[in-house]
Amino acid sequence: MGLAWRHVFGSLRTRMAAGLLLGAMLAVWGSTISLGYVLRQEMLATLSAQQYSVVGLLADEIDRSVNERMRALEVLAETMDAAVLADPAQLDHLLRHQPVLLSLFNWGVMVTDGTGTALIDFPESLLRKGNNYADQEVVQEALRSGRSAVGAAVIGRTTHQPLVPMIAPIKDGKGRVIGTVIGFINLAAPNFLDEIGANRFGRLGGYLITEPKRRIFIAGTDKSRVMQPGPPPGINPVYDRYVDGYEGSGVARSSRGVVELSSSRRIKSTGWLMQSVLPAEEAFAPLYTLEWRLLAVAGALTALAGGLVWWWLRRELKPLGEASDMLEAMRDGVIPRQALPIRRDDEIGALAGAFNGLLETIEEGEARAAENTFNQRLRGIVAQVPGVVFQYRIGSDGHHSLPYVSDAVRESWGLAPVDLARDAGVLQQAVHCDDRGAFAESLRTSAESMGPWRLEFRIDHPLRGVRWMRLDALPEAGSEGCVTWQGFAMDITDAKASESELRIAAATFETQEGIFITDADERIVRVNQAFTAMTGYTAREVVGQTPRLLRSGRHGPEFYRRLRESLARDGFWRGEMWNRRKSGEIFVEWVTISTVRDQQGRLTHYVAAFSDITEHKKAEEQIHQLAFYDPLTHLPNRRLFHDRFEQALAASARSGSRGALVFLDLDGFKGLNDSRGHVVGDQLLTEVARRLSLCVRESDTVARLGGDEFVVILEDLDDGECSAAAHADRVAEKLRDVLSQPYLLAPSCGGEAVTHRCTASIGVCLFQGHDLSRDELIRRADVAMYDAKSAGRNTVRFFRPEGEGLRAGSPL
Structure with missing residues (x-):
């Protein structure tokens, strides 16, 4: 797939078409995007202005209603004095003849004395009479300052309903506060704020009234949100600005994850925020429809421009494409190399003529150099082969010879190629006497089965002594019963010696002494059987662990510091060490630790060999005890x-x-x-x-x-x-x-x-x-x-x- 795409975009016609089409697309799509952005900003400004205007009207209406209720409370308070407050019957008569006032407050009216204790309460069923409300902030402020106020929304003490109190002070002739008149609005019951909340802004939008100080909703289209907290600081930045005092509109994602267009206006008499919200999806629905139409037009224009550009370029570049196809067919061997046709007297025709002349020159040079190049390559390959390349032939008359053998035979076998070409008996005589039978038998078996001839044998080199060889050759049947093997032989003496050393090392590793080997990071990579016998740990249990697994706790940090210094300075350390077996038994051992480094001098391994000298130490202690x-x-x-x-x-x-x-x-x-x-x-x-x-x-x-x-x-x-x-x-x-x-x-x-x-x-x-x-x-x-x-x-x-x-x- 990747090659196909590279082929397509490697085409000059494609690149030119893409360039022209890109220019047209940039013009069309740039204009479309710019127009969409301008329309979005203008619609946002228009919707914001409309929404803010509606919110302002509602805020003024609420402000008027609140002032009307506050003024009613103040008028009632002005009709009261100390004598009225002291006379329950007169106070009761005065309140019962205030039907308008009681209609303004859906949760009744209450009168308190100067201490905040309720003297009378309408309706009496709410059981507020006799309760003291001096602990309420709005009551405290009215008694202290003598000013009317709208209190914060609270949960009623006796009714447990969400309430908004409105309070007016009662003063005596000298202007001292002697009591209060309090009207209550029950937010959970029908009230004057419901007229606003009953309406919706748009199809999915609505209205909210927020108390900014505590960030809670006290009224709204959705009654379930009454007395519920608004989004906490940092969740909705536009809401945070409204709470801080900003009046206007904005777009933000709400705490419910919905992008909304909102507006806010402060209600002067209460400090509440009158807000409206409308989902952006509904607010900008006409704009989205228009944008999709613009995109459809832009796409159609882009497709039309692309088709025209492609047709024109295809027509102009057709001769160049035909020449390119012929060259690819020549390269792939589909057609023989040949001159390109010249169809136009332009730059493309000149290019085809130049290629035809170059093709003639190349064919002449290739014909002259082919044989020389082949011979040089063959000699170079044979010279680099790590061993002897040979042909071994058994003629129809049974004569053995090596028609071809590389010059490496002089060093590997100590024989001359000329002698081997005449008679293979020279090679058979050089084979070690103990291996001549196997040499002849393997050759006969390969000739009969026409299978590979593979053999390891020794040869007596006149200068280098006995050398091990590995032979590998494939037979080819010739005319009149002749068989020729094409193959090579490699000197494997060093590999044989390495195998022997490995066997000796493996036998040495399994000695009476415990041995373990770690890497440069001191992680155990191998242990012998004596290690398991002395410590009780198997190889599976300790490989990957560090020798700290064996520590007895009898040696302090200073002991191990001197040990490491000796290894770094001398490359080895030997001495007595107390360690712990898997069973928990403490034993003493004589240890020799050596470092192993590579050819560059870098540390690669540690090798530790140890013997258990616990019994020897006990004998020493017994001798010391008897002597002293x-x-x-x-x-x-x-x-x-x-x-x-x-x-x-x-x-x-x-x-x-x-x-x-x-x-x-x-x-x-x-x-x-x-x-x-x-x-x-x-x-x-x-x-x-x-x-x-x-x-x-x-x-x-x-x-x-x-x-x-x-x-x-x-x-x-x-x-x-x-x-x-x-x-x-x-x-x-x-x-x-x-x-x-x-x-x-x-x-x-x-x-x-x-x-x-x-x-x-x-x-x-x-x-x-x-x-x-x-x-x-x-x-x-x-x-x-x-x-x-x-x-x-x-x-x-x-x-x-x-x-x-x-x-x-x-x-x-």
């Missing part, structure tokens, strides 16, 4: 105690603080061991370790040196030697007291538990920095402990450096 902790009490053993004591001495030397070494030995432990057995003895040692650990700070060290000997390192004691000694003494006494409490021990035979009391002899030695060696301090604490033993046990003794005869005693 007592297996029974899980307290630091002698080796770890020595290390922590050296650290305490170094910390004391740096800070200048004092510390104490507390040496404890259980009294009578051997007797318990001998009488109750080692199981009970072990229970006692375990409980002693627990009590000691609970009595000291976390920064202090409790250790078991062996047997029933325990030691406590107290650091950061109070300043001053005396204060530090007193501090250490308090701790030692606390330990002594705790250890002397009864122990509940269970015998190994499973009998009843026994209560055992055990005390401890405690020796204390103060230290500060490296004034004394570690071993000397231990010796002194041990001496103080033995002094406590000698003093009767279950006591605390401090080592005193003055005199070995008096080595230990109280710290004070």
Whole structure:
């Protein structure tokens, strides 16, 4: 379809016709559109003026009716004074003799006192008497200002009807307001506004009276819209202008979606808006009919002009079209190339003659260059073929030869085309010995079935070694049983090597180590079976996810920041990492992550290989526990105690603080061991370790040196030697007291538990920095402990450096 349209608009005749027709259309349609626009504006102005004039007359009529009712109320108010208001009978008589006034207000008349309370109400059935209306804005304003007014439309308090109140003040002789006379118009009942609303403007139009302050309709042709809100601001811009005070006409789309012509005039006495609306479709119906007639005339003129232009151009350009058709037929091969007929002695005839001369020159040149061009093209094609192009022939006498083979055979097979042209045995000898049988068999099968000859085989290249070849040829049967294959052969050695590397890589990928590969955005693209076995996640569950799926939460952001820095700087990272299996189990792994980049150095993948070293870590922890902790009490053993004591001495030397070494030995432990057995003895040692650990700070060290000997390192004691000694003494006494409490021990035979009391002899030695060696301090604490033993046990003794005869005693 697109080619057809391009063919049509590519015609000179079509373009000229289109140009002339376009000019005529612009003139005709421009005039039609301009005339339609002028008529529309004139009709809009005329209709607007007529509609506004009608609205003005109605507004004046309503204004007159309102003033008439207001004047009636004011006259009645002037006949009243304080005495009348105070006399209900006189007030009742006065109102009952006002039939004209009552006829003007279809919902009755009411008189209030100066407080806004209704004194009398006609008709009495409305039950308004005794109600206070001082909260109504119109009543408040009349009592305050002493001026008559028309109130806003409201819903009656007792009758629940839409009402418009009109009020006049009652004044005393001094001009003070002492009450009001209020007349009510019920908008839902027949009233003087219905005479206006009963009429329609046009067939579908109507009238509306709007209270602009609250944007509600208080009367209209459509009674269902009474006390209904008008369109909110911004919906109907013309209505918004009317509410803002504009008097005139306009066209806009109403809130009901109808385009309307409307007019508005303000009623002076009430401030209401008298409006009329008429659907634009009805208002401009005559104009629409006229416009359609103009369009019909313009269309007829356009068609007539187009037909005349087309006929004239067709007649003038007919020789050119005939020449064009002949040229297309020559191009498509429908007719042979030939000279064009010359029918006129004008520009078209000159063009045909020039073409005839050019045609003769072209035919001569083509005849000379055809054979040379063909040969050059064939040689160029063969030279660009990625492989060896050949003819393989089996003659009627059974002789094999290659009548034609391209020069690429020298590089691919290491053979000369001349040798192959004489005898194909040269090629058969070059085929690898293990593939010669398959070579001959595939050739025989193709010759018998006349099907394609396809084969992959190896050839022994004299310089490049063994090379893989893929051969593809089609047979042609000749005369006297001769068969010739036309085909080519390609070197596929590199492809074979790639296949082998892929097989090796696939086998390597499935190792004992877990492996996963991500893209540059760190999304997993592949995992091996070991990954699934270690983590519990299958390939389907993790492909497309990031390795964050495995995070255990034990490593902070700083750990991963250093990992990424190492990958960016070195191209790899290795180390220990804690991860989480699918089951939720935390495990530790040894991970190596490497980056993969393309030839341009752009990052393409990450490869991570990991092995589960959880059991190895557990073994390390067990070895560490056995090397540095007592297996029974899980307290630091002698080796770890020595290390922590050296650290305490170094910390004391740096800070200048004092510390104490507390040496404890259980009294009578051997007797318990001998009488109750080692199981009970072990229970006692375990409980002693627990009590000691609970009595000291976390920064202090409790250790078991062996047997029933325990030691406590107290650091950061109070300043001053005396204060530090007193501090250490308090701790030692606390330990002594705790250890002397009864122990509940269970015998190994499973009998009843026994209560055992055990005390401890405690020796204390103060230290500060490296004034004394570690071993000397231990010796002194041990001496103080033995002094406590000698003093009767279950006591605390401090080592005193003055005199070995008096080595230990109280710290004070």
